[in-house]
Amino acid sequence: MKVNPNISSEQFFYPMENVIQNFVWGSTSSFNRLFDIANPLSEPQAEIWMGAHPNGCSRVIVGESKVLLSTLIDSDKRRFLSESTDKAFGELPYLFKVLAAESALSVQVHPSKEEAEQGFDKEEKLKISLSASYRNYRDVNHKPELVYALTPYQAMNGFRSTSEIVQLFSSVGIMHLSSIVERLRCDPSSEGLKAFFVEVLSLEGDKKNCVIDELLSVAKEKSNQELFSLILTLSEQYPGDIGLLTPLILNVLTLQPGEAMYLDARTPHAYLKGTALEVMANSDNVLRAGLTPKHIDVKELARCTLFEEKSADELKLAPIEDNGNITYSVPVPDFKFSVYLKPSSELVRPISAEILLPLDDELEISHSSGEVVTLNKGQSVFIPAYVDEYVLSSKGRVAKAHC
Numbered sequence: 001m002k003v004n005p006n007i008s009s010e011q012f013f014y015p016m017e018n019v020i021q022n023f024v025w026g027s028t029s030s031f032n033r034l035f036d037i038a039n040p041l042s043e044p045q046a047e048i049w050m051g052a053h054p055n056g057c058s059r060v061i062v063g064e065s066k067v068l069l070s071t072l073i074d075s076d077k078r079r080f081l082s083e084s085t086d087k088a089f090g091e092l093p094y095l096f097k098v099l100a101a102e103s104a105l106s107v108q109v110h111p112s113k114e115e116a117e118q119g120f121d122k123e124e125k126l127k128i129s130l131s132a133s134y135r136n137y138r139d140v141n142h143k144p145e146l147v148y149a150l151t152p153y154q155a156m157n158g159f160r161s162t163s164e165i166v167q168l169f170s171s172v173g174i175m176h177l178s179s180i181v182e183r184l185r186c187d188p189s190s191e192g193l194k195a196f197f198v199e200v201l202s203l204e205g206d207k208k209n210c211v212i213d214e215l216l217s218v219a220k221e222k223s224n225q226e227l228f229s230l231i232l233t234l235s236e237q238y239p240g241d242i243g244l245l246t247p248l249i250l251n252v253l254t255l256q257p258g259e260a261m262y263l264d265a266r267t268p269h270a271y272l273k274g275t276a277l278e279v280m281a282n283s284d285n286v287l288r289a290g291l292t293p294k295h296i297d298v299k300e301l302a303r304c305t306l307f308e309e310k311s312a313d314e315l316k317l318a319p320i321e322d323n324g325n326i327t328y329s330v331p332v333p334d335f336k337f338s339v340y341l342k343p344s345s346e347l348v349r350p351i352s353a354e355i356l357l358p359l360d361d362e363l364e365i366s367h368s369s370g371e372v373v374t375l376n377k378g379q380s381v382f383i384p385a386y387v388d389e390y391v392l393s394s395k396g397r398v399a400k401a402h403c
Contacts, residue, residue: 010369011062011063011371012367012369012371012383012384012387012390013365013367013371013373013381013382013383013387013390014060014061014062014069014072014381014382014383014384015060015061015373015375015379015380015381016050016058016059016060016061016069016355016379016380016381016382017058017059017060017061017066018048018049018050018058018380019048019049019056019057019058020037020045020047020048020049021045021046021047021048021049021056022043022044022045022046023044023046023047024044024046024103025044025046025101025102025103025104025105026043026044026045026046026047026100026101026102027044027045027046027100027101027102027275028042028043028044028045028102030045030100030102030151030275031045031048031098031100031378034098034150034151034275034359034377034378035098035376035377035378036376036377036378037378044102045100046099046100046101047097047098047099047100048097048098048378049095049096049097050095050096050097050355050357050380050401051069051092051094051095051096051282051355052068052069052070052073052091052092053095053282054070055284057069057070058380058382060072060382069092069382070091070092072382073091073092073353077090077091079384079385079386080353080384080385080386081352081353081384081385082351082352082353082385084352085352085353085385085403088333089334091282092282092353093281093282093333093334093335093403094279094280094281094282094334094335094401094403095279095280095281095282096277096278096279096355096357096380096401097277097278097279097280098150098275098276098277098278098357098378099147099271099275099276099277099278100274100275101271101272101273101274101275102273103237103273104234104237104238104270104271104272104273104291105270105271105272105291106243106270106286106288106289106290106291106292106294107156107243107246107250107268107269107270107288107289107290107291107292108268108269108270108286108287108288108289109266109267109268109269109286109287109289109301109304109305110142110143110144110145110263110265110266110267110283110285110286110287110304111137111142111143111265111266111285111287111304112142112265112266112304113140113141113142113265115142115265115266115303115304116137116139116140116141116142116283116285117140119136119137119285119300119304120137120138120139120140121140122137123135123136123137133294133295134295134297136285136287136295136297136300137285138283138284138285139282139283139284139285141281141282141283141285142265142281142283142285142332143265143280143281143283143284143285143286144262144263144264144265144280144281144330144331144332144334145262145263145278145279145280145281146260146261146262146263146278146279146280146317146328146330146335146337147255147260147261147263147271147276147277147278148258148259148260148276148277148278148328148337148339148399149255149256149257149258149259149260149274149275149276150257150274150275150276150277150359151257151274151275151276152254152255152256152257152274153254153255153259153271153273153274153275153276154230154252154253154254154255154271154272154273154274155252155253155254155255155261155269155270155271155272156246156247156250156251156252156253156268156269156270156272157250157251157253157261157263157267157269157310157315158250158251158267158268158269158309158310158315159193159249159250159251159268159307159308159309159310160248160249160250160251160309160312161309161311162184162188162192162193162309163188165184165193165196165248165249166181166184166185166188168227168248169181169248172214172215172218172248173214173218174211174214174215174218175214176207176210176211176214177200177211180195180196180199180200181196183195183196184196190307190308191307193307193309194302194305194307197249197302197305197307198298198302200242200245200249201242201289201290201296201298201301202298203242208240208242209240211245212235212240212241212242212244212245215231215244215245216231216232216235216244219231219232219235220232227247227248227252230247230252230272231244231247234247234272234291237291238290238291238292241290241291241292242290243270243289243290243291243292244290244291245290246268246270246289246290246291250268250269250270251310251312251315252272253312253315253316254274255274255276255316259316260316260317260319260328260337261315261316261317262317262328262330262331264331266304266305266306267305267306267310268289268305270291277337277357277399279335279337279401280335281332281334281335282334287300287301287304288301289301317329317330324341324342325338325339325340325341325343325346326338326339326341327339333403334403335401335402335403336401336402336403337399337400337401337402338399338400338402339397339398339399339400340392340394340397340398340399340400341397342394342395342396342397343392343393343394343398344393345391345393346391346392346393347389347390347391348389348390348391348392349388349389350383350384350385350387350389350390350402351385351402352385352402352403353382353383353384353385353402353403354382354383354400354401354402355380355381355382355383355400355401355402356375356380356381356383356392356398356399356400357378357379357380357398357399357400357401358375358376358377358378358379358394358396358397358398358399359377359378359396359397359398359399360377360394360395360396360397361377361394361395361396362374362375362376362377362394362395363375363377363392363393363394363396363398364392364393364394365381365383365390365391365392366390366391366392367387367389367390367391368389377396
């Protein structure tokens with residue numbers, strides 16, 4: 001990272017130093033392979049956080065000093081974020097990540113904004129500590145997400161059609177589930193799917209163990225099929241977990257590098273393997289449904305889940321191309337995501353706070369004042385809303401999170 005002496009009295013570009021989260025499901029090699037980030041202790045590096053989230057706030061270079069990005073923004077929110085963003089959110093409303101999953105993350109649902117506000121207020125009145133393992137709501141926000149694959153990226157997202165769920169469970173032939181599968185066949189409505197999902201997740205004790213044993217027995221016989229091979233892999237990561245049934249219930253897909261997907265509130269999903277960029281609204285609200293040793297509140301999960309099928313063909317976001325660059329439309333105001341494809345002296349006029357991340361090659365950003373920043377791939381920069389315009393050039397892709 002190179003920063004020239006600041007020629008003007010005002011700084012326009014703020015190079016970032018970001019927190020790497022060492023969650024157990026992370027990869028020991030992906031960040032090094034993609035961005036030359038050292039990992040001398042061979043730790044699982046799961047996420048690079050770029051933003052002002054209190055659990056992993058980036059630092060930015062201000063002159064000769066380094067300060068928390070949140071501190072910088074709080075010094076003048078309207079100038080750094082834009083008046084409209086400050087009025088709507090009062091903070092940088094998104095968190096930009098690089099996420100590297102070596103093993104699967106939990107199957108989860110994020111509540112809507114209204115559900116998060118209600119749930120948070122209820123747990124505050126009950127005086128449940130924010131650090132309590134059984135707490136469901138850590139804040140009052142929703143958590144929509146967009147992922148953009150850097151490597152083949154396997155995930156589950158949304159319910160299969162009820163007819164497909166019935167067909168898959170019938171083909172497996174789990175005796176202990178035959179009655180609830182038949183009820184779903186007779187009632188393929190949203191309420192029927194809800195009853196089925198809740199009953200599956202509520203299995204306990206010997207019955208749960210028998211169901212999983214039957215599932216794995218069939219999976220071993222059909223291990224040459226991709227779906228059952230996945231179930232066997234997940235069983236090695238989460239032995240005895242009820243979430244091993246979710247690949248039969250949720251759509252399973254693999255994004256190829258350069259493909260993107262949106263994950264809405266109230267939709268069950270899980271990231272299984274691969275490295276991607278993720279942009280999300282600032283929230284830690286997660287209601288889990290399996291593939292986890294953590295707390296599962298089935299009743300609250302069901303309350304915050306939309307029991308509607310999603311067509312696998314509609315899960316990927318269609319890129320919107322403009323002069324060789326691409327954007328992805330998302331139905332929330334918290335964030336936007338764009339990718340510049342080998343920009344050559346590209347003139348950009350920000351309307352809100354932006355974070356840029358070069359993915360493949362060096363990036364140079366310049367301002368008419370004479371200020372220039374050069375970043376290596378995998379390094380990021382914060383650009384405030386008050387910047388009138390800037391020019392960027394790179395021989396590779398440059399990802400941008402903004403709002």
